Amino acid sequence: MSKYPTRRSVLRGLLAGSVVSVGLPPLECMMNAQGTAYAGTASGFPTRFGLVFWGNGNVPDLWTPTGEGFADDWALSEQLEALAPIKHKLLAVSGMSVKVPNVLPHYSGLAGILSCAPGITTGDESTMQVPSIDQIIANEVGSQTLYGSLEVSVDGGIGNSHNGPHNVNPAEESPHALFERLFGVGFTLPGDTPIIDPKIGLRRSILDAVLNETNALSARVGAADKARLEQHLDGIRSLELRLARMEEDPPNLASCGYPTEPEASYPEIDGRPQFSAKSRAFADILVMAYACDQTRVASNWLSRPVGNTLFPGASAGHHNLTHDEPGDQPEVRAIVTQVIEEYSYFLQALDAVPEGADQTLLDHCAILATSEVSLGKTHSLDEMPLLIGGSANGFFHQDMHYRSAGQENASQVMMSLTRAMGLSLAEIGAEEGLTSDSLADIEV
Amino acid sequence: MPRLSLLLLVALASCSSEPPEVEPPSPTLRRLTQVQYTNALHDLFGEQLLVSDRLEPDVAAEGLIEIGSSITTISPRGVELYEAAAFDAVAQVMDDPAWRDEVVGCTTEDTACAESFLEDFGLHAWRRPLSSDELAVWVGISDAASDELGSFHSGLQFAVAGMLQSPNFLYRVELGETDPDRSGGYRFTDYEMAERLSFLLWNTIPDDELLGAAAAGNLTNRDGLIEQTERLLADDRARHGLRTFFGDYLELYEVAHVSKDPFLFNHWSPEIGPAAEEETLRLFEDWVFDTDGDYRDLFTTKKTWVNPELAALYNVRSPVREGFDSIEFSDSDGRVGLLGHASLLAMNAHPTQSSPTLRGKFIREVVLCQPLPPPPAGLNTAIPEADQDLPTMRDRLTFHMENPACATCHAFTDPIGLGLENYDGIGRYRTVDNDFPIDPSGDFGNGEDTFDDSFGLAERIAKHEDTPNCMKTHLYRYATGHRESVGEADALIALGDDFKRGNYRVASLVVDTVLSNGFRKAGAVE
Numbered sequence A: 001m002s003k004y005p006t007r008r009s010v011l012r013g014l015l016a017g018s019v020v021s022v023g024l025p026p027l028e029c030m031m032n033a034q035g036t037a038y039a040g041t042a043s044g045f046p047t048r049f050g051l052v053f054w055g056n057g058n059v060p061d062l063w064t065p066t067g068e069g070f071a072d073d074w075a076l077s078e079q080l081e082a083l084a085p086i087k088h089k090l091l092a093v094s095g096m097s098v099k100v101p102n103v104l105p106h107y108s109g110l111a112g113i114l115s116c117a118p119g120i121t122t123g124d125e126s127t128m129q130v131p132s133i134d135q136i137i138a139n140e141v142g143s144q145t146l147y148g149s150l151e152v153s154v155d156g157g158i159g160n161s162h163n164g165p166h167n168v169n170p171a172e173e174s175p176h177a178l179f180e181r182l183f184g185v186g187f188t189l190p191g192d193t194p195i196i197d198p199k200i201g202l203r204r205s206i207l208d209a210v211l212n213e214t215n216a217l218s219a220r221v222g223a224a225d226k227a228r229l230e231q232h233l234d235g236i237r238s239l240e241l242r243l244a245r246m247e248e249d250p251p252n253l254a255s256c257g258y259p260t261e262p263e264a265s266y267p268e269i270d271g272r273p274q275f276s277a278k279s280r281a282f283a284d285i286l287v288m289a290y291a292c293d294q295t296r297v298a299s300n301w302l303s304r305p306v307g308n309t310l311f312p313g314a315s316a317g318h319h320n321l322t323h324d325e326p327g328d329q330p331e332v333r334a335i336v337t338q339v340i341e342e343y344s345y346f347l348q349a350l351d352a353v354p355e356g357a358d359q360t361l362l363d364h365c366a367i368l369a370t371s372e373v374s375l376g377k378t379h380s381l382d383e384m385p386l387l388i389g390g391s392a393n394g395f396f397h398q399d400m401h402y403r404s405a406g407q408e409n410a411s412q413v414m415m416s417l418t419r420a421m422g423l424s425l426a427e428i429g430a431e432e433g434l435t436s437d438s439l440a441d442i443e444v
Numbered sequence B: 001m002p003r004l005s006l007l008l009l010v011a012l013a014s015c016s017s018e019p020p021e022v023e024p025p026s027p028t029l030r031r032l033t034q035v036q037y038t039n040a041l042h043d044l045f046g047e048q049l050l051v052s053d054r055l056e057p058d059v060a061a062e063g064l065i066e067i068g069s070s071i072t073t074i075s076p077r078g079v080e081l082y083e084a085a086a087f088d089a090v091a092q093v094m095d096d097p098a099w100r101d102e103v104v105g106c107t108t109e110d111t112a113c114a115e116s117f118l119e120d121f122g123l124h125a126w127r128r129p130l131s132s133d134e135l136a137v138w139v140g141i142s143d144a145a146s147d148e149l150g151s152f153h154s155g156l157q158f159a160v161a162g163m164l165q166s167p168n169f170l171y172r173v174e175l176g177e178t179d180p181d182r183s184g185g186y187r188f189t190d191y192e193m194a195e196r197l198s199f200l201l202w203n204t205i206p207d208d209e210l211l212g213a214a215a216a217g218n219l220t221n222r223d224g225l226i227e228q229t230e231r232l233l234a235d236d237r238a239r240h241g242l243r244t245f246f247g248d249y250l251e252l253y254e255v256a257h258v259s260k261d262p263f264l265f266n267h268w269s270p271e272i273g274p275a276a277e278e279e280t281l282r283l284f285e286d287w288v289f290d291t292d293g294d295y296r297d298l299f300t301t302k303k304t305w306v307n308p309e310l311a312a313l314y315n316v317r318s319p320v321r322e323g324f325d326s327i328e329f330s331d332s333d334g335r336v337g338l339l340g341h342a343s344l345l346a347m348n349a350h351p352t353q354s355s356p357t358l359r360g361k362f363i364r365e366v367v368l369c370q371p372l373p374p375p376p377a378g379l380n381t382a383i384p385e386a387d388q389d390l391p392t393m394r395d396r397l398t399f400h401m402e403n404p405a406c407a408t409c410h411a412f413t414d415p416i417g418l419g420l421e422n423y424d425g426i427g428r429y430r431t432v433d434n435d436f437p438i439d440p441s442g443d444f445g446n447g448e449d450t451f452d453d454s455f456g457l458a459e460r461i462a463k464h465e466d467t468p469n470c471m472k473t474h475l476y477r478y479a480t481g482h483r484e485s486v487g488e489a490d491a492l493i494a495l496g497d498d499f500k501r502g503n504y505r506v507a508s509l510v511v512d513t514v515l516s517n518g519f520r521k522a523g524a525v526e
Helices: A007-015 A078-089 A107-115 A133-144 A175-183 A198-218 A223-246 A275-291 A318-324 A330-351 A411-420 B002-015 B034-045 B076-094 B097-104 B111-125 B132-149 B152-163 B190-201 B208-215 B222-234 B237-249 B252-257 B272-291 B295-299 B308-314 B342-347 B356-367 B393-402 B404-420 B454-463 B466-480 B486-501 B506-515
Strands: A048-053 A090-094 A119-122 A125-128 A150-153 A162-164 A297-301 A365-370 A386-389 A400-403 B303-306 B325-328
Touching: A048 A133, A048 A275, A048 A330, A078 A090, A078 A330, A078 A386, A107 A119, A107 A125, A107 A133, A125 A162, A133 A297, A133 A411, A150 A175, A150 A275, A162 A223, A175 A275, A198 A223, A198 B132, A198 B152, A223 B076, A275 A297, A275 A330, A318 A330, A330 A365, A330 A386, A365 A411, A386 A411, B034 B076, B034 B097, B034 B111, B076 B097, B076 B152, B097 B152, B111 B132, B111 B152, B132 B152, B190 B208, B190 B222, B190 B237, B190 B466, B190 B506, B208 B222, B222 B237, B222 B506, B237 B252, B237 B272, B237 B466, B252 B272, B252 B342, B272 B295, B272 B303, B272 B308, B272 B342, B272 B506, B295 B454, B295 B466, B303 B308, B308 B342, B342 B356, B356 B393, B356 B404, B356 B466, B393 B404, B404 B454, B454 B466, B466 B486, B466 B506, B486 B506
Parallel strands: A048 A297, A048 A365, A090 A400, A150 A297
Antiparallel strands: A090 A386, A119 A125, A365 A386, B303 B325
16 A cells, blocks of 8 residues: 555544644654655655646647657647747656546546546536545645645636545635635744644634534434535544644745735636636745645646636637637637646746755656547547656656557556555556556656 | 415415325435525624635535535535634624624623523524533533633634534534324424525524424424414515525526626626626516516516616616616517526527527526436537528527437427527627528427517417426425435425416415425435
8 A cells, every 4th residue: 555644544543532632743754864744755855746627628639749759759749839948847648548438528538537437427417436636646645734735726616626426625716815825824934933822722622522523413314424424524634633733843845935925816807817827826826835845736727627718819718619610720729828838837837946956846746737638629538638747756757758559548647646646556546447557658 | 465465375375285295315414505604694693794705615416506515515625614714703703892792692701601602602503402512512612712812702702613613503404303293204303494494485594483483393383384484484584595596596606607708798797797697586586575476477577677787788778877676678679588688698608609509408407397418428519600601590500400410409409599599698689690680480399389589489488387397396406405306206296286276476386395295304314
């Protein structure tokens, strides 16, 4: 199994019994020479996972890089041009398929790519039967940081980070609110002494009472509600753990600092969202959230499946365009270009933060960019768009284009990502999406 | 006048025959929706309280947020948001001595005062009396916080903020008890009935009188239930409660978030979406509480409610300089009934154009409860661009009809939606599409039940037997928090008959729903 204790096991272990006392025992396996809580990686810095997701796919013919292999053997495509400054730290994977049956446009692909399993659909609503990739990872590594995971949304939707069926981690839609949450009251810079506030202990004793009441209620309800309350209990335990951690010394990370404070709001201009400005405000905050080790898992939901946002410069909603724009779809391609520009910005911002000797924060990350379909026009689940930025502490090859010869299962890329994050799962996904193999060719 | 008619309806309902027995599914916890949470805090502390709008988001399931709240789970983020919202609310009250004393009631600043306040607060917040053990926990926390922080009211602050994070506040715990009238069966308890009634009719927690009726055991008997239903329906808060139902049923919460191109639609603005939602809710409120009209006539009425911006969109003279007032459309305005509302027309359209398919789908699925299969995933769903050969939407949609793979479903949506082609992507009236005249005729599939235009479509919808039945079914689902099971089929059929017998008066249906065994009886917890 994993070399890390899981979030649940830590939470349960710590919080079993009565009111928790402050001062969590540091776990030996999580310490480096300086005694700070780093993962056991070669660089001494933890590995972080990120997901940048956009809806409605791409235009595969103009997406797939030319050439295969490393460095000069491959070149970026038209739609990936914005990644030129960071190509040397990019891994492009093409020719992979979602194997889940494509029975429901967009949702089959969404559940297939992110949870490696078919979704569950009743009427007009769908949900994932198993957690999404970010939460599979957060379940294992999330207990080591203040926040098990962070979710942000540029288009204002709740995103698709799933803990399980009907349990979405609602994404933060306001950069300023995210800034306040992470860097406002209660944030301590490395080297500073955390403020010991008796109110924190009292808040924890409240949560303990709430925990007991939730357990008491759980004993009286039916099976479905028991499962719901079990998830609610996880949330209560996470908050208790976070409050306990707030009184500990913060991780001793030299690159940690305050990000730029975002605007109070990002209103639409001419009926179009401030897509780039808002996305970059989130990116700047997430970079520091990683640098300060406030979390090791984040997802940025730029837009959603079937999303019909009027993108800047577009003459119709995104989803309409994917279906109705004739020819080689210049407007759809322009939207994909905007998405990739934001992904490139995020990678470059991570790469601008030094972390250790001759390394950057990006070197200790794996930032996946993907969508729920490839060609939006036909909802195709072949040729899925898959990019990984950063080597994840040397786990992934860099400056590489891997092209699958036989439309291999896209779940294998997710399996590789779990391995990059230090998990050793026997398999990932369910039914047609299930796999026990990672994609060995992209791993060092 | 309206209240008199309500009383008559209650009398009518109570005269009808004994409702059919039900076998409901296992009861489930319903999380308070964002609006219910906000209303509850206002009732507990006062209307002046500013309640955070950053709460666990509401998600619809089976077409209703009210059902979504019984399926979805409180996420880790939600736990965090509820904690912050509770502390924020309680701080507002406790930091203001006058407000604080009004809420707390006693001023002795001792354990006895804490106990009496928390007992009363718990009764209202948790919609049931606290057990002595439960009360002791929160009094203990109040005392501990009071000692630690050196302030009695800081102690109360922590206890109250904690009780608002309790599952006993955040969920509606309605698990039932043994039913003395039915061997092996279960019914909802008196306190559970109190909150079922108040959330259905007022969308908030029970008031003192309702809690008193529960304490007296009056809500598990029919006469007591009728008396309280009558009282709640006659109160203005019922307007809010039933508006919430109708907005949930028609998914009107979507209107405020639709994306429309401001260059193509210069009558659209960030304010017009909420105004359009308000129009539809006002007309419904008017219909139920003031006009006391036949539900079906909502589709053919020429009456509606507008503010100056909506009047401009509809190209009619505004009756008011600001706010809303009612108007009657004339025939030349080209608009009639609910399906002529900008809310439904804009929601069921694209950012830059109308969509007969989305409009037809909405009428089929939401208005008539006739579900359609999702489109096949592997299909190219593009319709041709507008050009000289295919200038209008009708021309372009012939593609759907000529392609058998499309036609199997689109034959059931497009010909209905084409009846609304006189309204553009935001619901503004038009007679031409790309300079070519619009033909707004249509049918209900395969050439059956044809109509000439939106007026004819409205007549068809109003006369369709599925129209009132679908609304009745959604009210039942909203009231019970679940999609009906096989064991509730008879109860639903009976409610349909009651609705018809009551001349399709919504208030009458509400009373019958409350008196239905589906609302009063619980399934076994399993």
